[in-house]
Each structure stands twice: as C-alpha cells, then as structure tokens.
Amino acid sequence: MKRYLLQRSFMLLPTLIGALTLVFFLIHLVPGDPIEVMLGETASATDKEELRRNLALDQPLMTQYRSFLTGLFQGDLGRSLYERTGITDLIRARLPATLELTLSAMALAVVIAFPLAILAAIHKGSWIDRGSLLFSLLGLSLPNFWLGPLLMIIFSIQLGWTPVSGRGGLDHLFLPSLTLGMGMAAILTRILRASLLQVAHEDYVRSARAKGLSEKAVWLKHTLRNALLSVITIMSLQFGSLLAGSIITETVFSWPGIGRLTVQAIQTRDYPLVQGCVLVIAISYLLVNLLTDIVYHLVDPRVTYGK
Amino acid sequence: MESKLWFYLGLVVLTLLLLSALLAPLLAPHDPTRQNLDHDLRIYSRENPLGTDKLGRDLLSRILYGGRISLLVGATTVVISLTIGLAIGSMSGYFGGWTDQLLMRLVDILMAFPGILLAIAFTAVLGPGLDHVILALCLIGWTGYARLVRGEILTLRERDFVQAARALGSKPGRVIGRHLLPNLLPPLLIQATFGLATAIIAEGSLSFLGLGVEPPTPSWGSMLNDGRQFLLVAPHLTTYPGLAIMITVFGLNLVGDGLQDRLQTRYR
Numbered sequence: 001m002k003r004y005l006l007q008r009s010f011m012l013l014p015t016l017i018g019a020l021t022l023v024f025f026l027i028h029l030v031p032g033d034p035i036e037v038m039l040g041e042t043a044s045a046t047d048k049e050e051l052r053r054n055l056a057l058d059q060p061l062m063t064q065y066r067s068f069l070t071g072l073f074q075g076d077l078g079r080s081l082y083e084r085t086g087i088t089d090l091i092r093a094r095l096p097a098t099l100e101l102t103l104s105a106m107a108l109a110v111v112i113a114f115p116l117a118i119l120a121a122i123h124k125g126s127w128i129d130r131g132s133l134l135f136s137l138l139g140l141s142l143p144n145f146w147l148g149p150l151l152m153i154i155f156s157i158q159l160g161w162t163p164v165s166g167r168g169g170l171d172h173l174f175l176p177s178l179t180l181g182m183g184m185a186a187i188l189t190r191i192l193r194a195s196l197l198q199v200a201h202e203d204y205v206r207s208a209r210a211k212g213l214s215e216k217a218v219w220l221k222h223t224l225r226n227a228l229l230s231v232i233t234i235m236s237l238q239f240g241s242l243l244a245g246s247i248i249t250e251t252v253f254s255w256p257g258i259g260r261l262t263v264q265a266i267q268t269r270d271y272p273l274v275q276g277c278v279l280v281i282a283i284s285y286l287l288v289n290l291l292t293d294i295v296y297h298l299v300d301p302r303v304t305y306g307k
Numbered sequence: 308m309e310s311k312l313w314f315y316l317g318l319v320v321l322t323l324l325l326l327s328a329l330l331a332p333l334l335a336p337h338d339p340t341r342q343n344l345d346h347d348l349r350i351y352s353r354e355n356p357l358g359t360d361k362l363g364r365d366l367l368s369r370i371l372y373g374g375r376i377s378l379l380v381g382a383t384t385v386v387i388s389l390t391i392g393l394a395i396g397s398m399s400g401y402f403g404g405w406t407d408q409l410l411m412r413l414v415d416i417l418m419a420f421p422g423i424l425l426a427i428a429f430t431a432v433l434g435p436g437l438d439h440v441i442l443a444l445c446l447i448g449w450t451g452y453a454r455l456v457r458g459e460i461l462t463l464r465e466r467d468f469v470q471a472a473r474a475l476g477s478k479p480g481r482v483i484g485r486h487l488l489p490n491l492l493p494p495l496l497i498q499a500t501f502g503l504a505t506a507i508i509a510e511g512s513l514s515f516l517g518l519g520v521e522p523p524t525p526s527w528g529s530m531l532n533d534g535r536q537f538l539l540v541a542p543h544l545t546t547y548p549g550l551a552i553m554i555t556v557f558g559l560n561l562v563g564d565g566l567q568d569r570l571q572t573r574y575r
Contacts, residue, residue: 018416026425027432130309137564141557143508145515145531146549153542244421248512252535263516266431278428282420 008293012286019282024068027275028061038081038269055081055272077276082268087276091258095280097167098257101249102242104173105181106235112181113188120189121196122219132189139186144245148179148252165254176253180245184238191234195227202226229300236292240285314565320558328374335368340523348541358543360533366543369525370551376526377555380437381506384444385499391445392452393495397483399453400460411457414450422447423509430518437520440513444506455498459491493570500563504556511552527552 035048035057052058056067071078077087120132155175156164162171199205200223208222250259258277265273327334336354343363350358357366399410417425426443433439463469464487472486513519514528522529527548534544 014412015415015419018412019419022416022425023428026429137557137560138553140560141504141553143511143549143552143556145512145528146545146552149531149535149538149545150549153538153545157539157542240421244424244427247424247427248515251516262427266427266516266518271432274428274431278420278424281424285421286419 004297005294008290012290016283016286019286020069020072020279021065023275023278023282024065027271028064038271051081072279077279078272080265080270080273082265082270082273087273090261090273091276091280094256094258094261097255098243098246098250098259100167100173101176101180101246101255101257102239104177105179105242105249106184106239107181108177109181109184109188109238112185113192117189117192117196118219118224120193121200121223122215124197129193132193136186136190139182139189142182144179144183144248145252147182148175148249151175151179152252165252167256176249176255179252180242180249183245184235184242187234187238188231192227192231195230196223199223199227229296232292232296232299236289239288243281243285310565310568313561314568317558317561317565320554321562324374324555324558325378327371328378331368331371331375335365335371337365337368339364339368339372339525341365348537348544350541350543357547358541360530360544361537361541364523364525366530366547369530370527370547373525373527373530373548374551374555376437376520376524377507377510377552380441380444380510381503383441384448384506384510385502387441387445388448388502389452389495389499391449392454393456393488393491395449396453396456397460397487400457401464401479401483401487407457410453414453417447417450418454420447422505423512426509426513427516427518430513435518435521437524440510440519443513444509448502448506451502452495452498455494456491459494460487463487463490493566497563497566497570500559500566504559504563507552507555507559 035052035055036043039048039051049058056064059067068078075088077091079085080087080090083090116132116135120129123129152164152175155162162175166172196219205218205222208218213221246255246257247259247262249255250257251263254260258280262274262277262281265271265277336356341364343359346352346355346359346363347361348359349355349363352358355365355367357370359365360369395410395414399407425447426440429443429446430439433443460483469482469486472482477485510519510526511528511531514526515532517529517532519528520526530548531545534541534548537544
C-alpha cells in the first residue's frame with residue numbers, strides 16, 4: 001500500500017508542474033498587453049510602467065516563471081490587483097463556501113441517484129426504470145445556468161420556500177446544491193443502474209440467491225457493494241465538473257465562494273487573481289483524483305499502479 | 308424498439324433545430340438586433356409570440372439566430388477537436404514509444420483541468436468573441452478524442468488485417484487511413500455527438516459569464532444572462548433560451564445514446 005501511495009503521488013508531480021506551467025504561460029503569452037487591458041487604453045504611460053514594475057512584468061519571462069513557482073511552493077499566490085490583498089488570503093476566506101456547496105451537491109446527487117438506480121435495476125423495464133432513464137437524460141441536458149434561475153423562479157419567487165440567493169443556513173444551501181448536483185445525479189443514476197445490472201449476472205450473485213438470501217440482502221450486500229467501483233470513478237471525475245460548475249452556480253446564486261471570486265476577478269480583469277483561482281481549482285481536482293485512486297486501491301486491492 | 312423510438316425522436320429534434328437555424332433569416336419575424344423601447348419586456352403579443360427583451364427586441368427572432376451561434380460554435384469545435392485528436396491519437400497509438408509517452412503526458416496535463424475552467428481562463432485573458440470561444444473550447448476538446456483514438460488503435464494494430472497490411476509494406480499513413488480509420492469511425496461518431504452537446508453547453512456557459520459572443524449578436528447563453536436581472540417581472544427571458552439549449556442537448560443525447568446502442572454492438 002505504501003509503495004502504491006508513493007508511486008501514485010510521485011506520478012502526480014509532473015502533471016501538477018505541467019498544469020502550473022500551462023496556466024502561467026497561458027496568462028503570460030497571450031497576444032496583447034495585459035497592462036493595457038487592466039488599465040484601459042487611456043491610462044498614462046507612467047501608470048502603465050508603475051503597474052508593470054509592481055507586477056514584475058518588466059522582468060524576463062523565465063525570471064517571472066521562477067518567482068511564480070517559488071512563490072507557489074511557499075504558498076504565496078501573489079497579490080490581487082483589485083482587492084489589494086494577498087490572493088492566498090482571499091482564496092482561503094472563500095474556500096469553505098465552495099467546499100460546502102460542492103460537498104452538499106455531491107451528497108444530494110448520491111441521495112437522489114442511489115435509490116433511483118437501485119429501484120430501476122430491480123424493476124428493469126418497468127415504469128420506474130423508464131422514469132430513471134428519462135431523469136438521467138433530462139438531468140444531463142439541463143445546463144446549470146438555466147436550472148439555477150428556473151429553480152429560483154419556482155421555489156423562491158413563486159412558492160417563497162427558499163431564499164433567492166446568498167449563503168446562510170440549510171435553506172440557502174438547498175437550491176444551489178440541487179442546481180450543481182443535478183448533472184452528477186443524472187450520470188450516477190445511469191452508471192450505477194448499468195453497473196448493478198452487469199453485476200446482477202455474476203455467478204456469486206446467483207450463488208447468494210441460491211443459498212436462500214433475501215432479495216434485499218442480495219441487492220444491497222452483494223450486488224451494490226460490487227457495483228460501487230465504477231461509481232467511485234465517476235464521482236471522482238465528476239468532482240472536477242462540480243468545482244468548475246461552481247463558477248456558474250455561485251454566480252447565479254451570489255454564493256460567496258471561489259467560483260464567484262473567479263468571475264469577479266474576470267470582470268475586474270484581475271489576472272493574478274484569475275490565475276490563483278484557476279490553480280487552486282486545478283490542484284483540488286488533481287488531489288481528488290489522487291484520493292480516488294487510493295480509495296479505489298483500498299476497496300479493490302487488485303488495482304495496482306501501471307496495470 | 309423503445310430505444311429506436313428515442314433515437315428517431317432525437318433525430319427529428321435535431322433536424323428541426325438545424326433547419327430553424329439555417330432558415331433563421333426566413334423564419335424570424337423581426338431583425339434580432341432591432342430595438343423597440345416602447346415594447347420592452349412584453350411577455351406575449353401577436354407581433355412577438357415569445358415576447359420581447361429589455362430593449363424591446365423580438366425574443367423568437369433572437370432565439371432562432373442564437374441557435375446559429377450555438378450550432379456553429381458546437382460544430383466547429385467538434386470538427387477542429389476531432390481532427391487534432393485523430394492526428395495526435397493515431398500517432399500516439401501507432402508509433403508508441405516515446406512519441407506515445409510525450410503526447411499522452413500532454414493529454415494528462417490538459418485533462419488535469421476541468422474542461423470549462425481552462426476555457427474560462429483563456430477567454431478571460433483573450434477577451435470575448437466567437438473565435439476566442441472556439442479556440443478555448445478546442446484547447447481541451449481534442450484530448451478526449453486523442454485518448455479514444457489511441458486506445459482503439461492500440462487494440463486494432465494487433466489485429467490480423469492490420470498486421471497483414473504492414474507485412475505487405477504499407478506505409479503508416481496508408482495503414483492508418485485505409486485500415487484503421489474506418490474502424491475508428493463508429494466510436495468517434497458517438498463521441499462527437501456527445502462532444503457537440505458539451506460544446507453547446509460550454510458556449511452557453513461562457514456567454515452566460517459574458518465571455519462569449521459580443522452584443523448585440525444573440526446567443527442563448529447571453530440571452531439567459533441578460534434575462535437574469537428580470538426574473539421577477541419577465542421570467543420568459545430566461546425560460547425560452549434555456550428551453551432551446553435543453554431541447555438541443557436532449558436531442559443530441561438521444562441520438563448519441565441511439566448510436567452507441569447500434570454502432571458499438573455492431574462493431575464489437
């Protein structure tokens with residue numbers, strides 16, 4: 001296990017450095033002058049030079065890259081141009097809100113998908129099964145930026161059951177989580193149903209039934225447990241989509257997380273902050289993938305690195 | 308039987324959408340950019356069946372023209388991404404060795420980002436615009452195709468007909484083009500259908516964030532963003548463009564599922 005963990009973590013490093021390098025050069029090598037974009041064409045030459053010096057953009061590109069990496073490994077993401085504070089502090093203040101939203105969206109997706117997929121698999125071909133298929137197709141077709149306002153119109157404006165926006169108690173959390181988690185719920189329902197039906201044909205499930213176990217025990221203890229592997233993979237892959245999707249959902253519901261911070265940074269053309277937010281989301285995604293591989297290895301020790 | 312019906316329903320939906328986008332100049336009752344401030348935020352009238360927006364522009368006309376943008380961005384992104392992915396995936400899978408290692412590490416790095424995130428960062432830096440949106444979506448879009456093609460080629464290149472072609476002295480280009488490509492088409496077609504749906508949602512997301520096409524050009528995502536301020540008084544401004552995106556993506560998912568059922572079982 002230790003060896004696997006070390007190998008897997010070691011392989012993360014080149015991808016991580018590659019991702020950091022990509023973001024750095026993406027922001028620094030695009031055509032046009034970022035200083036002019038930030039200050040506008042009418043800004044004086046002195047102001048432009050001062051900002052260029054402050055951001056160290058007058059240094060050679062490789063020097064900038066080195067100091068970017070050095071700062072990053074010391075946990076320093078630079079300073080925000082607009083907020084005039086450290087980017088690490090800004091992100092640290094917003095991170096709990098994004099984590100709260102993504103984790104609750106994930107939990108809600110599981111709560112919706114698991115019963116639906118299990119019922120659909122048990123009653124294959126029935127109306128429940130057809131309903132689950134329609135749900136997963138519709139769920140995949142509903143973009144966050146429409147589902148959010150739609151739920152807001154129904155639940156907040158028409159029925160008055162939930163607050164329109166902002167962060168607070170559970171009532172504030174419900175609509176943003178549902179918006180963000182809907183796509184994941186749709187995919188999970190689909191994958192889990194297919195996986196359950198595949199496992200249901202295995203010999204050990206037949207043996208479990210033959211030795212007289214109840215249907216509940218056969219499905220929950222033998223079928224579901226073995227169908228979970230594919231679900232873990234999907235959940236990990238989807239976590240990245242949740243993090244990225246939080247940019248839209250947080251904007252729709254004015255949720256004070258990293259997603260909204262990213263959009264604010266884009267609107268104020270605060271490029272160092274955009275860079276910091278993108279990096280934090282990408283690093284979180286990579287770490288979640290690493291964590292999934294470890295969980296995968298724990299659940300099924302046959303999975304080893306490179307095989 | 309039932310899955311066949313869903314597939315045909317998807318095809319009908321997509322054909323209708325394609326026709327409405329192509330024939331938008333004929334079908335649209337008004338110029339989609341013409342403002343009429345006396346008729347702003349109307350919900351319904353005989354003149355404007357789907358109502359008007361805050362500047363009095365006809366919503367039906369804007370949705371018809373907006374469909375052109377969505378389909379154009381989606382189709383262009385898919386064609387460019389597929390071409391790049393096919394070229395890189397073929398090289399990687401066919402030659403193997405360090406070429407494969409190098410190209411797949413590049414794919415790993417790009418896939419380390421949730422797709423839309425890099426597109427948001429890219430368009431944020433480059434500024435809004437149709438070409439920037441397509442460029443941003445292609446930046447990551449090709450990786451999925453490359454990985455798929457590489458995987459398929461790794462399996463196919465050991466098959467007898469490929470070994471025979473190589474033994475007869477066929478050059479790599481011919482083996483890939485004549486023998487491997489026809490076998491790659493079914494999985495690529497399926498991936499392209501879902502890729503089109505993803506690209507349409509991504510374009511909508513970028514336009515929603517103000518990073519897509521520039522006003523006054525209508526786009527479903529930007530129409531939704533404009534309508535957000537009027538949720539209380541004019542919910543139709545968000546409802547119709549949202550429905551348009553949902554129906555398009557729903558149709559594509561139905562067709563993609565149908566193709567998966569038909570092609571994958573037939574070719575495997």
